[in-house]
Amino acid sequence: MASASSSLTQEFEDWDRPFTDEELQAIDEAVLQSTTTTDQRHVSCSSDYDADEKSRRRLPDSLFIFHPNNTNSNSFSLSPCHRRNRFPSYAFRRSSSTSTCQVMRYPEIAFKGRIVYSRGFDEVEKSAEELLSFVELKRRNGGQAILGFDIEWRPTFRRGVTPRETAVIQICGDKNVCYVMHVIHSGIPQNLKSLLENPTSVKVGVCIANDAFKIFKDHNVSVKALEDLSDLANHKLGGDCKKWSLSSLTETLICKQLPKPNRIRLGNWETDVLSKEQLHYAATDAFVSWYLYEALQTLPEAENKKIEESVVVSS
DSSP states (O other), X not given: OHHHHHHHHHHHHTTTOOOOHHHHHHHHHHHXXXXXXXXXXXXXXXXXXXXXXXXXXXXXXXXXXXXXSOTTSSOOOOOOOOHHHHSOGGGSOOBTTBOOOOOOOOOBXXXXXXXXXXXXXXXXXXXXXXXXXXXXXXXXXXXXXXXXXXXXEOOOOSTTOOOOOXXXXXXXXXXXXXXXXXXXXXXXXXXXXXXXXXXXXXXEETTHHHHHHHHHHHHOOOOXXXXXHHHHHHHHHOSSOOOOOHHHHHHHHHSOBOOOOHHHHTSOTXXXXXXXXXXXXXXXXXXXXXXXXXXXXXXXXXXXXXXXXXXXXXX
């Protein structure tokens, strides 16, 4: 008994002893081994990343981080998203025995402006009228309205079942105001039809042609002047074509994470009144579509970049 008590006392006395360098290294290796085994299913390895860097254009150091401050200002604030911020050293941690990578998470992006929610026929008609006035003002000033565009509908979760009708249309033309229209209750009033069919305002989004087709199928309205952000990103960034999602494009361009909680994304968009969370989700998607378009437009053309590089080499 005395021997056991002495051993136990010695064990507790050793409890707060500082780790040696060898012990710390062993812990680091164990943690790295466990995380890289899990992360291997989710991210490409560092060798793939290096190969991709050779084929794709390097993004300029003046890319974009959204600042939610001063949302009432008309100024459009961009700040550097440096390469070291996009791919910090701890995001791609290498091991001597494996070439896998670790995942990092960027801060979330959210729309911080005013959300105009309309669900009745007259309310949706008024919202669309305001958007038409916005489009006309842009035209008079010699510009063109760019509208971040997205839709939502209630999922069915069953194979072979016809998808339900479009429930929500969200449109955002700047960082200050986003319109969320609950068309499952209002239908498509004339002003909204005119806005969607207006060829002078460009509607932007990822896979936006699919959204336009669904609206045509559900409401017999033809959405005109579409710009797919995935196609635009491939054109601007160069390299092999990639099927971008809104989330992946957000992380690549502006170092932000676009939250997509399933309980909202796959929720009931036909509910009588949308929740605050649903409104913010819908508005953020439309806002991010608009914002990424503006970001991509600031990039030089990939073809021009290749020409410039060839001229430098030849000279």
